[in-house]
Amino acid sequence: MTTPASRTRTTEFEEQFTGGFRNASRVKTGIIELDEMLRGGFMGGDAVLVAGSAGSGKTTLALQYLVNGIVKFGEPGIYVTFEQMPDQIYRDAKNFGWDLRKLEQENKFRLICTSPDLLLESQGENLLDEAIKEIHPRRIVIDSLSHLEMFLPKGDLRKEAYRIVSYLKTKGMSSILIWEAGQMTNSFSVTEAGLSFLVDCIVALKPIEIESSVRKALAILKMRGSDHDKQLRQFEITPTGIKIESAFSNYEGLMSGSPRRVASEKFVELFRSASEKHK
Ligand SMILES: Nc1ncnc2c1ncn2[C@@H]1O[C@H](COP(=O)(O)OP(=O)(O)O)[C@@H](O)[C@H]1O
Numbered sequence: 001m002t003t004p005a006s007r008t009r010t011t012e013f014e015e016q017f018t019g020g021f022r023n024a025s026r027v028k029t030g031i032i033e034l035d036e037m038l039r040g041g042f043m044g045g046d047a048v049l050v051a052g053s054a055g056s057g058k059t060t061l062a063l064q065y066l067v068n069g070i071v072k073f074g075e076p077g078i079y080v081t082f083e084q085m086p087d088q089i090y091r092d093a094k095n096f097g098w099d100l101r102k103l104e105q106e107n108k109f110r111l112i113c114t115s116p117d118l119l120l121e122s123q124g125e126n127l128l129d130e131a132i133k134e135i136h137p138r139r140i141v142i143d144s145l146s147h148l149e150m151f152l153p154k155g156d157l158r159k160e161a162y163r164i165v166s167y168l169k170t171k172g173m174s175s176i177l178i179w180e181a182g183q184m185t186n187s188f189s190v191t192e193a194g195l196s197f198l199v200d201c202i203v204a205l206k207p208i209e210i211e212s213s214v215r216k217a218l219a220i221l222k223m224r225g226s227d228h229d230k231q232l233r234q235f236e237i238t239p240t241g242i243k244i245e246s247a248f249s250n251y252e253g254l255m256s257g258s259p260r261r262v263a264s265e266k267f268v269e270l271f272r273s274a275s276e277k278h279k
């Protein structure tokens, strides 16, 4: 898609943030419970930020979104990575039962392993053009914007991320942009990097310590133009991928990192243990 010269940046900006490139059809992740949380899936053409600390499951979620897109919904996809060696991605994906090489041979998938400066230099165009021509992707993952940030002068991430997001939208792709939050910082405060307003949807992954065990939690922090599940949901990384479980309904303070049982629960528990002692 070429952009007519008459279309100014402002027009693009307005269209983008009022939904010009978005559409009502849902882009399903194929993870049933997540699609339910999203009331059917991400919105067509949306840029989704998946934020979380290292090991929280971002790459797994993103790969599953692409593989399901291809296998279940006939939507080819591209995975752009700055962080891992390609062999490692093929191998890790295979352990989940996802044969990326086969999908590549079938022209439904492309793994693009590159350095952030190359992507920035070309604004994605030259770098992705060939793959776009070959497989006509509908979905794309960028893993990760945090790596991109390391190659940029301080404060330039927002501008570059905006350029990339705009480019992907004009190509009609729905995207997942990965943001690796530091282990010690609160992964829910993605707004610090100023990316929040750029993206249409934010999914946060977070390890949570409850009663001496660490569990994984997922929350949809925002979704433009759609209702969504507001609960913090527990999830597991299983040998077949991400599996979403029940909500942490009995706890409060999970977002702030100091979970405690809600008072009523605590009361019930105290009451129960007291009555058991008297048995
Ligand atoms: N084949 C597998 N089966 C089950 N769990 C796995 C498998 N591969 C990876 N994991 C789990 O996923 C975690 C890494 O997830 P990943 O998506 O790479 O995280 P991130 O991209 O956020 O750093 C590992 O620490 C491990 O617990």
Ligand SMILES: [Mg+2]
Residues within 6 Å of the ligand: 058, 059, 060, 143
């Ligand atoms: Mg990763």
